[in-house]
Amino acid sequence: MDAIRLEAISKQLGEREVLSDVSFTVKQGDIFGYLGPNGAGKTTTIRILLGLLQPTSGKATILGDDVSRDEARRKVGFVLESDGLYDNKTAEENLWYYTRIYGMAEPAERIDRVLELVELRDRARDKVGTYSKGMRQRLALARAMTHNPELLVLDEPTAGVDPSGQMEVREVILNMAHKEGRTIFLSSHNLDEVQRICNRIALIDRGEIKLYGELEQLQRERSGNEVEIETTEAIAEPLLAELKSLSRLGLRERKGNILTFAPQEGVRIPDIVSLLVGRGVEIEGVSKKEASLEEIYSAILKEVEPS
Numbered sequence: 001m002d003a004i005r006l007e008a009i010s011k012q013l014g015e016r017e018v019l020s021d022v023s024f025t026v027k028q029g030d031i032f033g034y035l036g037p038n039g040a041g042k043t044t045t046i047r048i049l050l051g052l053l054q055p056t057s058g059k060a061t062i063l064g065d066d067v068s069r070d071e072a073r074r075k076v077g078f079v080l081e082s083d084g085l086y087d088n089k090t091a092e093e094n095l096w097y098y099t100r101i102y103g104m105a106e107p108a109e110r111i112d113r114v115l116e117l118v119e120l121r122d123r124a125r126d127k128v129g130t131y132s133k134g135m136r137q138r139l140a141l142a143r144a145m146t147h148n149p150e151l152l153v154l155d156e157p158t159a160g161v162d163p164s165g166q167m168e169v170r171e172v173i174l175n176m177a178h179k180e181g182r183t184i185f186l187s188s189h190n191l192d193e194v195q196r197i198c199n200r201i202a203l204i205d206r207g208e209i210k211l212y213g214e215l216e217q218l219q220r221e222r223s224g225n226e227v228e229i230e231t232t233e234a235i236a237e238p239l240l241a242e243l244k245s246l247s248r249l250g251l252r253e254r255k256g257n258i259l260t261f262a263p264q265e266g267v268r269i270p271d272i273v274s275l276l277v278g279r280g281v282e283i284e285g286v287s288k289k290e291a292s293l294e295e296i297y298s299a300i301l302k303e304v305e306p307s
């Protein structure tokens with residue numbers, strides 16, 4: 001069963017179609033990254049997912065239940081753009097308040113547990129107004145986890161948080177995914193972050209999905225066939241001339257100890273390596289040049305930019 005399934009969701013707000021024909025699925029266990037420029041429609045999608053906004057057309061389900069059903073809502077915890085925490089209450093009091101909304105009996109143990117998950121137990125009795133932005137985001141994550149949902153939906157969870165705070169928030173997200181077995185859906189403008197923690201992504205622009213899939217596969221598909229081979233010493237000129245003459249190897253350049261090849265079809269990287277080793281060259285490392293998420297993102301947005 002899919003964790004999230006959006007089928008041809010459209011949303012008209014006033015004169016504008018803010019989402020048009022948005023479809024994608026999030027699998028259980030995914031850390032899913034939802035990307036797109038300001039105003040693309042990420043928060044609108046999230047509000048529809050959470051049942052806070054009705055789509056004009058299309059169907060959205062969470063773990064098999066339509067998002068309008070209470071069953072679906074109970075399976076989701078969320079953190080929206082504004083954290084909605086009470087500044088003049090302590091972390092513990094904020095969580096108590098939330099457990100009452102969910103009608104949880106004897107929540108003390110659970111509150112203690114989620115505060116531990118986000119490493120805020122020692123600050124549990126401090127007023128949230130004294131917290132840093134990073135601590136607030138972690139507390140908001142704890143609150144989202146309180147009723148033990150299977151899925152977490154996070155709208156820009158690290159926005160406005162400093163780099164070390166971002167690392168802490170990411171750590172919490174990774175723990176929730178890997179140790180607690182939760183599915184995570186997050187929107188983000190931080191491509192580096194998404195590249196690091198997400199396994200599947202969708203890119204939305206002006207209400208339309210432009211790219212969707214497994215991140216590693218997308219990177220492979222969009223990479224050229226270039227490979228870099230680093231040698232312990234710069235190779236000698238006669239060998240360089242020989243490599244150049246073997247056009248099927250596609251030697252592109254030599255920079256210091258690094259040779260870049262774009263081999264022709266049928267030439268395998270191990271063949272190039274053994275050729276070099278056979279000439280007495282020592283290999284320090286071999287790496288395929290993969291497209292970064294940033295390269296993919298800007299290439300796609302350029303494709304659709306009116307010129």
Ligand SMILES: Nc1ncnc2c1ncn2[C@@H]1O[C@H](COP(=O)(O)OP(=O)(O)OP(=O)(O)O)[C@@H](O)[C@H]1O
Pocket residue numbers: 013014016018036037038039040041042043044045
């Ligand atoms: N109530 C509304 N009425 C009309 N238009 C709206 C309304 N709410 C949002 N919009 C428009 O819908 C579009 C999508 O907004 P949304 O907040 O979903 O974008 P976003 O991708 O979350 O952007 P950001 O990265 O800035 O958070 C924007 O153009 C916004 O102006």
Ligand SMILES: [Mg+2]
Pocket residue numbers: 042043044081155
């Ligand atoms: Mg938004």
